[in-house]
Amino acid sequence: MPLDMKQVLKIGAIAVLGTGLGLGLTWAAMTTGFTFERVDFGAWRAQPQAPASLNDPYMRAFVARNGLAPMGAAEGLAFVAMRDSAGRRLTPACDYRIAGPVPQARAWTISVLGADGGRSHRQENRRGFTSSELVRDFGGGFSIVLAQQARPGNWLPLAAEEDFILLLRLYDTPRALNAATLKETDLPQVMAERCR
């Protein structure tokens, strides 16, 4: 049975619309970082951890597109914060305080990175703290202040006019600790203090 013009047009429209919608969904998934795996813990978003995360096709695509080299379960866990604990985007116009619990690990670090995950801060000053460098209070707790102007205690400088993100790396964590067993309250808070 020969197809009439109307049917050809209809099939063509289905193909074009379907392909467009499908690729649009893919683009949206890549730009928003959608994944099946649960990744958000308050301010922090878990970075992929091999091998578990790589079973998720969305995570695989995200890792490949962004050139990430995920840490293995025997290495540790990583988190990125692009927003503060109130959900507002991090900006050098504000001062921030990072405080609270950190899950058990042999060592951990908190660092300031550029918004694209690359090198930030053209000047060669302090970019992060390791768990053994921090000045702690009597209870063993800590607080880190991020600000453009120098502060007493654990101060991380922010560069004016330069957007940034935070990287929290936990090294050599217990095997039982992963994105599935972790709670939001296990991680430190990122609180905005004073904004200009």
Add this chain to the structure above:
Amino acid sequence: MSIKSLMPALMRLSVFGLAVLVIAGNVHLFSILLIPRLAQDNAYARIATKTTEKKLVMATAPDDLLPFEDPATILAVCRYDLSAGPLRLRGQVGADFLMLFSFHTNSGEVFYAMSDRSALRGRIDLWLATRAQIEDMESNDIGEEPPQDMRLTSPAPQGFVLIRTLAERANLMEQARRNLAAFTCEH
């Protein structure tokens, strides 16, 4: 106009919509699955432009090599191609230095990871090889003694090994860098 007279048009419209959704679903699924194969600048590609094969390359800064890396760490990478023979990774882990090893294929798979806790008497001595090469090595083993080196099968002939070490204090940075630079990766 009654609902009844609209029914055929509505039916046609919903069949059309359903067909669009089925196509969209398939296109979406396939494109997501294809991205890891098609991505031009995955971690392997980024590393390939900055390193030579079978040579331990120290990154000047971790975030010069790969995004979202920890500036407190020192990073070294060893890119390999096993088609020319297995790779041997050797070195000494420092007593108090955290050292992490991860093994990646060129398609982004992480097939093994370990820390300095896996070192035997402070030493790492590891062969990375294809399945056929491992079988070859096993047939050459003599005696009952189990081999002293670690043997690891790579699921793909090409890939890279990342070694990260953490200097927990700034004054330990030089020592950590020396520890890592003393590692070798060769035939």
